[in-house]
Amino acid sequence: MGKTVKVDVAVMGSGVAGMGAAYKLVQAGVKDIAVFEKYPAQGGAVSNCPMMFCSTPDTPEAQKAAYEVLARFSNYDGNMNLISKVVKYSSEFPRIFLEELGIKCMIKVDRDPADYGNKRAYTQGHANGIDVGDYYFLEGRGKGHAMALALLRMRINLEKAGVQFFFQTPIKKIVKTGDKVTGAIAYEKDGTEIDIQCKALIVASGGITGNMEMMKEEGVINVDPKFEEVFEEGKQVLITFPDSCQDGDGQKAVWEIGGKKTAMVISADPEVPNPGVRIGPNTPWLNGNQIKVVTEMPWMRVNEQGKRFINEEMSNQHTAMSRAYCKQSNMHGYQIFDEDTVKRMEEEFDENYVYFIFKGAKLSGLREQMDASIAKGNKHMCHFDTIHEVAEYMGINEANLKETIAKYNKAAEEGYDPDFHTDAKYLHPIREESGHIYCFRIFAGAYDTMGGLAIDENANLLDINNQPIEGLYGAGDMVTGSFYGEPTSNAGGTVYGAMTTGLLAGDSAAAYVRENF
Amino acid sequence: MKLEINNKYCIRCGLCEDLYPDLFKRNFEEHCIDVLHEELPAELEERAKQAVADCAVAMIRLVK
Ligand SMILES: Cc1cc2nc3c(=O)[nH]c(=O)nc-3n(C[C@H](O)[C@H](O)[C@H](O)COP(=O)(O)OP(=O)(O)OC[C@H]3O[C@@H](n4cnc5c(N)ncnc54)[C@H](O)[C@@H]3O)c2cc1C
Numbered sequence: 232m233g234k235t236v237k238v239d240v241a242v243m244g245s246g247v248a249g250m251g252a253a254y255k256l257v258q259a260g261v262k263d264i265a266v267f268e269k270y271p272a273q274g275g276a277v278s279n280c281p282m283m284f285c286s287t288p289d290t291p292e293a294q295k296a297a298y299e300v301l302a303r304f305s306n307y308d309g310n311m312n313l314i315s316k317v318v319k320y321s322s323e324f325p326r327i328f329l330e331e332l333g334i335k336c337m338i339k340v341d342r343d344p345a346d347y348g349n350k351r352a353y354t355q356g357h358a359n360g361i362d363v364g365d366y367y368f369l370e371g372r373g374k375g376h377a378m379a380l381a382l383l384r385m386r387i388n389l390e391k392a393g394v395q396f397f398f399q400t401p402i403k404k405i406v407k408t409g410d411k412v413t414g415a416i417a418y419e420k421d422g423t424e425i426d427i428q429c430k431a432l433i434v435a436s437g438g439i440t441g442n443m444e445m446m447k448e449e450g451v452i453n454v455d456p457k458f459e460e461v462f463e464e465g466k467q468v469l470i471t472f473p474d475s476c477q478d479g480d481g482q483k484a485v486w487e488i489g490g491k492k493t494a495m496v497i498s499a500d501p502e503v504p505n506p507g508v509r510i511g512p513n514t515p516w517l518n519g520n521q522i523k524v525v526t527e528m529p530w531m532r533v534n535e536q537g538k539r540f541i542n543e544e545m546s547n548q549h550t551a552m553s554r555a556y557c558k559q560s561n562m563h564g565y566q567i568f569d570e571d572t573v574k575r576m577e578e579e580f581d582e583n584y585v586y587f588i589f590k591g592a593k594l595s596g597l598r599e600q601m602d603a604s605i606a607k608g609n610k611h612m613c614h615f616d617t618i619h620e621v622a623e624y625m626g627i628n629e630a631n632l633k634e635t636i637a638k639y640n641k642a643a644e645e646g647y648d649p650d651f652h653t654d655a656k657y658l659h660p661i662r663e664e665s666g667h668i669y670c671f672r673i674f675a676g677a678y679d680t681m682g683g684l685a686i687d688e689n690a691n692l693l694d695i696n697n698q699p700i701e702g703l704y705g706a707g708d709m710v711t712g713s714f715y716g717e718p719t720s721n722a723g724g725t726v727y728g729a730m731t732t733g734l735l736a737g738d739s740a741a742a743y744v745r746e747n748f
Numbered sequence: 749m750k751l752e753i754n755n756k757y758c759i760r761c762g763l764c765e766d767l768y769p770d771l772f773k774r775n776f777e778e779h780c781i782d783v784l785h786e787e788l789p790a791e792l793e794e795r796a797k798q799a800v801a802d803c804a805v806a807m808i809r810l811v812k
């Protein structure tokens with residue numbers, strides 16, 4: 232026998248987007264709210280890592296500057312009104328996370344609005360998204376990550392406020408009556424069907440990285456069989472969710488009722504595969520991982536043909552970097568540097584340097600860590616006396632590599648890189664005379680996907696005619712293309728994009744219920 | 749002594765398994781974390797205490 236759950240608003244997914252929506256629904260005074268979650272716990276992507284967020288201050292100057300960066304970034308393809316709302320909602324983060332949820336901020340990086348958009352990935356700043364505000368690096372409990380703790384606290388607060396949570400109860404279908412969404416169908420773990428009757432539904436079920444088949448079908452990852460092995464190996468490192476429920480259920484359910492389908496891209500994290508690289512599959516954020524520190528550095532990268540292919544400053548702009556790797560003939564990039572560079576990193580260190588989402592660290596014992604990994608059977612790194620040995624071991628075209636290095640060294644000497652315009656301060660010559668040459672083979676690992684669905688400026692999900700579907704809202708990674716532009720290229724899944732759209736969806740659904748029922 | 753995980757609120761981040769593979773194992777079928785020792789061997793007690801301190805959301809307990 233099936234069950235019936237009758238509520239004002241149902242939410243699909245309890246990631247930052249779904250929880251943000253539920254939070255706003257409660258604030259707006261909506262009485263009956265139910266959150267359906269496929270996984271046994273709340274948090275989604277956030278329970279796997281994130282520890283920093285970006286927030287645009289609520290001053291006209293900052294809001295306008297952030298808006299302009301995002302609009303330009305989207306190639307004026309994003310919904311401009313949605314962009315300004317996203318920017319505005321982001322200003323609520325410090326209040327929500329720091330004040331209401333009591334999360335401590337470890338480091339705050341204040342940015343001058345006049346400089347927004349000028350940081351290209353690398354440097355103290357932001358990898359995960361765009362440079363449109365201040366950065367807050369949060370302190371977690373124990374060795375954990377703060378955003379997960381924040382969402383647990385948020386869930387407890389929402390439960391106290393009367394929100395019902397249904398875990399391990401995925402929504403699979405959306406029910407429409409006429410033109411309006413009036414419900415959904417979910418299933419309990421034992422298969423019991425739940426008939427959800429609601430006035431509005433908010434879909435926030437994240438990306439599709441839990442569903443390899445769908446990733447291939449939708450062209451999110453390369454389908455050529457020659458890459459099977461890469462995926463197998465890549466999987467050792469990432470998919471960052473070793474255990475996830477981001478299976479694309481939300482996208483499919485919305486498409487099924489005529490929702491607009493948009494491109495999906497991976498929000499990726501370039502990685503050197505295991506063994507010996509990560510402490511484990513679940514703790515990429517733990518510091519002291521020298522290999523991770525190094526592969527974030529904007530030092531020279533080539534492909535298997537021995538040619539550079541990107542401005543290395545993008546090394547910290549994970550999505551762009553990973554997409555560039557995916558376009559190389561074997562989907563790998565090779566980072567090459569010499570002993571002088573290692574020595575410099577051991578001695579000089581910019582306290583403010585933040586790589587990816589971690590606070591920077593001085594390099595120490597890189598070679599020992601590499602040797603330990605190599606001893607465990609890792610074939611994706613090496614260090615030799617000569618470029619010849621590196622090229623041979625890694626399978627890089629030696630003649631081209633030598634030519635590339637000569638050109639690169641000249642650029643370093645002259646302080647000008649005519650090929651990729653990499654900032655002169657990041658160009659360090661690669662010389663055998665330094666004593667040693669190092670190389671890492673880097674893969675693109677996927678940690679989330681963005682896109683699939685489109686929303687308007689009220690977070691109303693759009694149909695194939697770009698018209699809002701009544702009673703149906705969307706939020707989170709799955710809709711970010713609507714303000715980052717299509718396809719969602721360089722941004723990366725962020726709390727900035729996911730939670731803001733969640734907050735907006737919550738407010739809009741509350742207004743819809745208030746005005747129409 | 750015995751390790752216990754509060755499954756209602758454990759977020760399944762897997763940090764405990766990564767850092768203490770001798771104490772915990774991720775269970776992919778049930779989407780939960782299995783505690784490896786019914787009864788904690790005395791020599792693992794210090795590590796168990798550290799695991800309690802390290803959990804991302806304070807959901808590991810060491811009980812008599
Ligand atoms: C390793 C890592 C590090 C990151 N670091 C940062 C960072 O430092 N800063 C930052 O801003 N961003 C970071 N991000 C990105 C950020 O975490 C994501 O963009 C954001 O959390 C996405 O939120 P979401 O709510 O859209 O989706 P998700 O968090 O994926 O939530 C979707 C939820 O829906 C559930 N669900 C799926 N199917 C169903 C169904 N059928 N029914 C019900 N529920 C369902 C899922 O189980 C999941 O809980 C990081 C991401 C990862 C993976």
Ligand code: SF4
Nearest residue numbers: 758759761762764803
């Ligand atoms: S560290 Fe804590 S929250 Fe994370 S999986 Fe282990 S018990 Fe659960």
